[in-house]
Every structure is written in structure tokens, then in C-alpha cells.
Amino acid sequence: MSGFSLDLNEDQLQIQKWVHDFSETVIRPAGHEWDEREETPWSIIEEAAKVGLYSFDFISQAFFDESGLLMPIAAEEMSWGDAGIALAILGSTLGLAGIAANGTPEQLMEWGPQCFGTPDKIQLAAFAVSEPDAGSDVSSLRTRAVYDEATDEWVINGTKTWITNGGIADVHVVVASVDPDLSARGQASFIVPPGTKGLSQGQKFQKMGIRASHTAEVVLDDVRVPGHLLLGGKEHLDERLARAREGRRSSSQAAMKTFEASRPTVGAQALGIARAAYEYALEYAKERKAFGRAIIENQSIAFKLADMKTRIDASRLLIWRASWMGRNGKEFTSGEGSMSKLYAGETAVYVTEEAIQIMGGYGYIREHPVERWHRDSKIFTIFEGTSEIQRLIIARAISGVHVK
Numbered sequence: 001m002s003g004f005s006l007d008l009n010e011d012q013l014q015i016q017k018w019v020h021d022f023s024e025t026v027i028r029p030a031g032h033e034w035d036e037r038e039e040t041p042w043s044i045i046e047e048a049a050k051v052g053l054y055s056f057d058f059i060s061q062a063f064f065d066e067s068g069l070l071m072p073i074a075a076e077e078m079s080w081g082d083a084g085i086a087l088a089i090l091g092s093t094l095g096l097a098g099i100a101a102n103g104t105p106e107q108l109m110e111w112g113p114q115c116f117g118t119p120d121k122i123q124l125a126a127f128a129v130s131e132p133d134a135g136s137d138v139s140s141l142r143t144r145a146v147y148d149e150a151t152d153e154w155v156i157n158g159t160k161t162w163i164t165n166g167g168i169a170d171v172h173v174v175v176a177s178v179d180p181d182l183s184a185r186g187q188a189s190f191i192v193p194p195g196t197k198g199l200s201q202g203q204k205f206q207k208m209g210i211r212a213s214h215t216a217e218v219v220l221d222d223v224r225v226p227g228h229l230l231l232g233g234k235e236h237l238d239e240r241l242a243r244a245r246e247g248r249r250s251s252s253q254a255a256m257k258t259f260e261a262s263r264p265t266v267g268a269q270a271l272g273i274a275r276a277a278y279e280y281a282l283e284y285a286k287e288r289k290a291f292g293r294a295i296i297e298n299q300s301i302a303f304k305l306a307d308m309k310t311r312i313d314a315s316r317l318l319i320w321r322a323s324w325m326g327r328n329g330k331e332f333t334s335g336e337g338s339m340s341k342l343y344a345g346e347t348a349v350y351v352t353e354e355a356i357q358i359m360g361g362y363g364y365i366r367e368h369p370v371e372r373w374h375r376d377s378k379i380f381t382i383f384e385g386t387s388e389i390q391r392l393i394i395a396r397a398i399s400g401v402h403v404k
């Protein structure tokens with residue numbers, strides 16, 4: 001008998017249903033309101049915390065699921081409800097991923113729970129890499145961290161931009177250069193704890209979509225953090241820098257490690273939007289009459305839906321494969337993590353646009369959610385590595401050529 005199966009186990013099915021029910025009853029009905037308000041939906045995050053969905057425990061359970069599928073399943077269901085609110089709930093997970101990817105187990109156990117707080121005292125986390133002059137090009141970060149030996153503190157200066165939960169987070173995980181001569185290999189990550197002097201929010205951005213998720217600049221002005229808040233510890237950093245100076249291969253860069261781990265989950269968020277729009281358009285196409293028949297009876301409409309569904313299912317398979325590989329320690333030899341995020345992101349943009357087309361004028365107005373879903377979908381070809389950068393990673397992985 002073959003050991004291969006795509007069936008979810010009982011636990012996974014139960015959690016999928018639990019997240020879906022929350023998404024259907026709490027997230028989806030609130031989507032329009034928070035898109036219009038363009039504010040962090042604290043009340044919804046609180047509800048998610050009360051049921052245990054917004055918690056370190058749940059995210060740990062999802063991360064440790066042996067198949068690796070629990071996290072993308074939960075992300076798909078949340079985003080199916082509303083991608084902006086889903087990101088408001090999941091944003092802290094990126095900060096947590098930054099700690100998990102680069103920190104010691106002790107740092108993870110101390111700071112992981114603080115990324116979420118408790119239902120009575122919600123806390124948020126942020127992962128701050130991007131800068132005004134360093135988005136795709138993570139190697140040119142200008143934010144500097146300098147070690148002050150006298151006080152055993154790191155002093156961080158710089159400006160981060162486009163940061164999810166930036167400035168409103170309790171725990172900021174900041175990637176900074178400790179040795180600019182080494183470019184990306186001279187970077188390290190730091191935890192900046194709640195209330196640290198010198199960290200402030202710059203401008204909050206007004207966005208096209210995912211407007212319930214807070215995106216802002218983070219200004220770091222002589223921010224001092226104790227030595228033990230360097231993720232991975234000083235000894236490990238010194239060894240890594242020494243290897244880099246000698247031109248030897250060192251473990252991958254701080255920011256890249258985090259993004260590799262989180263890409264399939266980001267793809268799953270895009271997938272949730274695509275599925276929502278497909279389901280909505282399918283129902284509509286069966287109901288809507290033109291020329292005396294349901295519009296779905298026209299091949300041009302039915303074929304759109306066939307293509308939409310095919311690409312949605314292909315996205316899910318790529319996401320599940322990458323998640324399973326990541327969890328089971330398989331190396332992404334063909335950029336499989338990037339493939340999943342690339343394909344799901346572009347599918348979400350395509351499916352939501354086709355959904356608008358299927359609905360005609362009704363697709364274009366705010367009475368129906370598909371125009372919002374289309375706006376929400378576009379970010380998935382931009383953040384956590386643009387589509388171009390994902391193609392670059394895949395192209396380099398499959399060819400061994402340093403494609404530019």
C-alpha cells in the first residue's frame with residue numbers, strides 16, 4: 001500500500017473547521033467595516049485571542065504539526081474571511097518567525113508568548129527589515145547596530161519602512177547591519193522590547209488593500225537593547241562574521257531565513273482570497289440571468305470558472321508541498337517555497353479580477369466584496385519578495401547560475 005495521501009487527518013480537519021467557522025461568523029462580516037475604517041481591528045483580534053486563535057500556543061501547535069499543513073490551512077481559512085483582518089491577526093506571526101528562525105530556543109520561549117500577550121492584554125509583534133532604499137535589495141540595509149562593550153548593549157539607528165504592525169507592536173524584531181562591509185552576511189536580528197526609548201512610529205501608510213492591517217515606518221534613534229537581545233547570541237554572531245570575513249560559506253542571512261519559512265503561509269493567505277472570490281463568482285454566475293439564461297451557461301463564463309478553480313487547486317498543492325518540505329527539513333532545491341508564494345499570489349490577482357468580470361457592474365461596486373478582494377490580492381505579488389524576486393530565486397535554484 002502506498003504511504004502517500006493528501007487526506008487531512010482528524011485533528012487537521014477539526015482545526016480547519018474551527019478556523020473556518022470563526023472566519024465565517026466573525027472575520028467575513030467585519031471585512032467591509034475595517035476596510036473602510038483603515039484601522040487595526042482590535043476587537044476582532046481580541047475575539048480571536050479569546051477563542052485561542054490569536055495565541056502563541058495555537059501558532060506553536062500549527063508550526064509543530066508534523067505534516068506542516070496546519071499553518072497554511074489556518075491561514076487560508078482566515079484569509080477566506082477577509083485578508084486584511086487575517087493579516088492583522090497573523091502579522092505578529094512574522095515577528096515570531098523572525099525569532100524562531102534566528103533566535104536560540106531560550107529566546108523563543110521567552111519572547112514568543114510576548115508576541116501575542118493574553119486575551120486580557122493583547123500584544124503585537126513586527127518584523128522590520130525593509131527600508132526606504134532597501135526593499136527587494138535586502139543586502140543594502142542602512143540601519144546600523146553597534147556594540148557598546150562598556151554597557152553590553154547594542155545601539156541601533158535607522159529607519160524602517162512598510163512595516164506591518166510597525167510602531168504599534170510591543171515586540172519589534174529589527175534586522176540591522178553590524179558589519180556593512182559584509183553586506184547581507186554582516187546583518188543580525190535584534191529584539192526591541194516594549195517601551196524601549198528611541199523607537200517610534202513614523203508615518204502610517206494609506207493603502208490600496210489589506211487596509212485593516214497597520215503598515216508604518218519605524219524610526220530607530222539611538223535605540224539601546226541589552227546584549228542578550230541579539231538573536232542567536234554574540235558568540236554565534238562572531239563566528240558567523242569570522243567565517244564571512246574569511247570568505248567561507250556561512251548559514252543563510254537573517255532576513256532570508258525568516259522569509260523562506262514564511263512564504264508558503266503567505267501564499268496560503270493569497271489562496272484564501274482566491275477561493276473566496278471564486279466561490280462568490282460561481283454562485284453569482286448560476287443566479288445571474290442575461291439573454292434568458294444563467295450566465296454560467298455561456299462557455300466563456302464557465303471556462304473562466306474552470307480556469308480559476310484549476311489555478312486555485314494548483315496553488316494549494318504547491319503550498320502544501322512547500323509546507324511539508326519545510327517542516328520535514330527538505331531543502332528547497334528548486335525554490336519550492338518561492339514557487340508556492342509566486343503562483344498563489346498571481347493566482348489571487350487573476351482570480352479576483354476574473355470574479356469582477358463575471359459579475360460585471362456588480363463586481364465593481366462596494367456592495368459586493370469582490371472589488372475589495374481584488375485590492376487585497378495585489379499585495380501578494382509585492383510583499384515578502386515580489387513576484388520578480390521569487391522568479392529570481394527559482395531561476396537561480398534550478399540553474400545554479402547567478403541570474404540577475
Ligand SMILES: Cc1cc2nc3c(=O)[nH]c(=O)nc-3n(C[C@H](O)[C@H](O)[C@H](O)COP(=O)(O)OP(=O)(O)OC[C@H]3O[C@@H](n4cnc5c(N)ncnc54)[C@H](O)[C@@H]3O)c2cc1C
Pocket residue numbers: 094127128129130132134135136137161162163164165207215379382383384385386387388389392404
Ligand atoms: C502592505 C505592506 C506590508 C509590508 N510589510 C512588511 C513587513 O512587515 N516587514 C518588512 O520588512 N517589509 C514589509 N513590506 C515591504 C515589502 O517586503 C517590500 O515592499 C518589497 O520587498 C518590495 O520592496 P520595494 O517596495 O522597495 O520595491 P523595490 O525593491 O524597489 O522593487 C521595485 C520593482 O523592481 C523590481 N525589482 C527589484 N529588483 C529586481 C531584480 N533584481 N530583478 C528583477 N526585478 C527587480 C521589483 O520586483 C519591483 O517590481 C511591506 C510592504 C507593504 C506594501
